[in-house]
Amino acid sequence: xxxxARNAEEAERERRLREQTDDGExxxxxxxxxxxxxxxxxxxxxxxxxxxxxxxxxxxxxDENIPRILRAGFDWNESVWxxxxxxxxxxxxxxxxxxxxxxxxxxxxxxxGDGDFIExxxxxxxxxxxxVTSRNGSTLDPIPLAAVKSDxxxxxxxxxxxxxxxxxxxxxWTGVRLSDVLERYxxxxxxxxxxVLRTPPGNDVRREYSSAIExxxxxxxxxxxxxxxxxxxxxxxxxxxxxxxxxxKYGIKxxxxxxxxxxxxDRPTDYWTERGYDLHSSF
Amino acid sequence: MxxxxxxxxxxxxxxxxxxxxSGHEIVxxxxxxxxxxxxxxxxxxxxxxxxxxxxxxxxxxxxxPYVFGIAGWQIFEFWPDGxxxxxxxxxxxxxxxxxxxxxxxxxxxxxxxxxxxxxxxGEWRHIVPDVQSLRDARKTVAHDLHLRKDKPVQxxxxxxxxxxxxxxxxxxxxxxxxxxxxxxSGQLSWLEAAFGGYDVARFVHFSCTILLLxxxxxxxxxxxxxxxxxxxxxxxxxxxxxxxxPEVAPAAAFxxxxxxxxxxxxSTTADGVPDADDASSDGSES
Numbered sequence: 001x002x003x004x005a006r007n008a009e010e011a012e013r014e015r016r017l018r019e020q021t022d023d024g025e026x027x028x029x030x031x032x033x034x035x036x037x038x039x040x041x042x043x044x045x046x047x048x049x050x051x052x053x054x055x056x057x058x059x060x061x062x063d064e065n066i067p068r069i070l071r072a073g074f075d076w077n078e079s080v081w082x083x084x085x086x087x088x089x090x091x092x093x094x095x096x097x098x099x100x101x102x103x104x105x106x107x108x109x110x111x112x113g114d115g116d117f118i119e120x121x122x123x124x125x126x127x128x129x130x131x132v133t134s135r136n137g138s139t140l141d142p143i144p145l146a147a148v149k150s151d152x153x154x155x156x157x158x159x160x161x162x163x164x165x166x167x168x169x170x171x172x173w174t175g176v177r178l179s180d181v182l183e184r185y186x187x188x189x190x191x192x193x194x195x196v197l198r199t200p201p202g203n204d205v206r207r208e209y210s211s212a213i214e215x216x217x218x219x220x221x222x223x224x225x226x227x228x229x230x231x232x233x234x235x236x237x238x239x240x241x242x243x244x245x246x247x248x249k250y251g252i253k254x255x256x257x258x259x260x261x262x263x264x265x266d267r268p269t270d271y272w273t274e275r276g277y278d279l280h281s282s283f
Numbered sequence: 284m285x286x287x288x289x290x291x292x293x294x295x296x297x298x299x300x301x302x303x304x305s306g307h308e309i310v311x312x313x314x315x316x317x318x319x320x321x322x323x324x325x326x327x328x329x330x331x332x333x334x335x336x337x338x339x340x341x342x343x344x345x346x347x348p349y350v351f352g353i354a355g356w357q358i359f360e361f362w363p364d365g366x367x368x369x370x371x372x373x374x375x376x377x378x379x380x381x382x383x384x385x386x387x388x389x390x391x392x393x394x395x396x397x398x399x400x401x402x403x404x405g406e407w408r409h410i411v412p413d414v415q416s417l418r419d420a421r422k423t424v425a426h427d428l429h430l431r432k433d434k435p436v437q438x439x440x441x442x443x444x445x446x447x448x449x450x451x452x453x454x455x456x457x458x459x460x461x462x463x464x465x466x467x468s469g470q471l472s473w474l475e476a477a478f479g480g481y482d483v484a485r486f487v488h489f490s491c492t493i494l495l496l497x498x499x500x501x502x503x504x505x506x507x508x509x510x511x512x513x514x515x516x517x518x519x520x521x522x523x524x525x526x527x528x529p530e531v532a533p534a535a536a537f538x539x540x541x542x543x544x545x546x547x548x549x550s551t552t553a554d555g556v557p558d559a560d561d562a563s564s565d566g567s568e569s
Contacts, residue, residue: 028311032523051328276381283468
């Protein structure tokens with residue numbers, strides 16, 4: 001009995017499979033020769049066109065060190081992601097116990113001509129000021145580091161710091177929200193499309209560094225001006241005396257040793273953008 | 284160029300092909316639609332671009348490469364030095380990112396189009412295995428390894444193909460999702476968390492790539508084994524062969540009482556044993 005049922009089931013399955021595959025049109029060999037010639041030719045043609053198109057992209061005129069169309073693609077990508085919730089989005093945070101050691105990677109803006117770190121002494125740190133330039137080019141009152149540390153709510157945040165080269169570490173930052181500071185020192189500039197942060201200039205600085213940050217990152221609750229890493233004051237290699245940190249961007253955007261902030265509504269550039277990277281480099 | 288595909292037994296079928304003719308007549312049967320063929324082929328250049336640019340991204344951090352090992356024994360590092368020098372590989376992270384994040388969308392679009400196509404046309408039934416296919420898969424493998432003469436009953440694809448192709452679709456989906464988890468770990472922090480973290484998402488992304496690469500090599504071998512008529516079908520859309528060739532009309536391969544009803548064919552594989560010796564019907568895994 002069961003055997004019969006089983007055979008019936010198998011037969012039914014075979015019938016179904018046959019039905020599924022029997023709908024294909026059958027043509028004569030002559031017709032096939034005609035159609036296959038056409039298929040192979042159009043296939044080869046489109047293949048060659050695709051290859052030439054790709055070469056065209058590779059060899060296209062460059063915009064800030066990458067082919068123009070890819071630069072446009074970066075900006076298009078940003079417009080796609082900007083339709084998604086960002087201000088309210090939060091990167092994952094961790095417990096202080098999860099924090100890890102982190103290597104010193106970027107040295108730009110921190111080195112002298114010999115490639116040695118330029119140390120910032122305690123007394124220099126005490127009088128450290130961040131210069132501020134408004135959208136119309138006027139110089140605003142500078143932001144004293146002492147006031148940054150004393151006048152605002154201090155946040156301890158633990159998140160994963162991600163390098164564009166591929167490594168990441170969970171680190172603990174201590175600092176204040178950039179938006180809190182700007183509200184006091186540059187309230188009229190909070191609506192600026194962009195802010196460009198730079199390391200302090202100086203004849204002895206080997207490569208001055210800069211990082212452009214869009215409005216939403218500038219105002220985001222997880223964007224801090226930080227002076228401690230894993231509970232210790234920043235070392236020169238990590239950007240003493242004050243640096244920008246945010247889990248919404250790769251490390252290249254989290255500028256070490258902030259010397260100035262300039263606001264603008266025009267699309268700016270910065271150190272790595274000029275070298276072919278995405279201006280946004282956001283998560 | 285397509286005529287080299289003729290099965291060993293060139294038939295006496297006269298030029299005015301009688302479509303209701305004998306089982307020995309050479310005909311071509313529609314196998315893959317134009318859309319399917321293009322969606323299939325687009326993956327090749329797209330994945331080449333994605334893997335090449337992905338390597339440039341992966342290679343930016345030389346300090347902790349992924350290592351392949353078994354039980355603590357390191358077998359090799361990704362990638363072995365030979366791969367690097369053989370590819371004349373130029374480390375260039377910025378260009379890698381630019382190509383990866385722009386061309387990735389085309390892979391996503393192609394994949395979405397493919398899945399929608401399968402769903403709309405009901406062609407997922409050709410690919411997703413049923414319970415019997417899962418049971419039969421080992422018979423297909425045994426057949427391909429020449430350990431077994433007969434092949435299990437199949438539709439458009441054999442059971443091993445069904446499982447493989449289904450896995451490839453799933454792996455591609457995971458590949459894309461882990462990519463987004465890495466790319467947008469801020470806005471899509473829930474996705475990053477779903478993968479168990481950024482590191483895990485990166486590892487999954489890398490592993491899925493390796494799996495697709497392995498599939499690619501197996502695919503090439505199986506296509507080569509299956510022969511020209513099979514390969515040509517993914518370009519022309521038609522499978523050329525004898526009317527009673529099971530690869531042309533799989534129904535012909537069916538069991539003892541599988542009276543073939545396909546398109547007026549009068550073919551009889553009388554004893555029900557699929558004629559596995561027919562040159563053009565062997566190894567269909569493509």
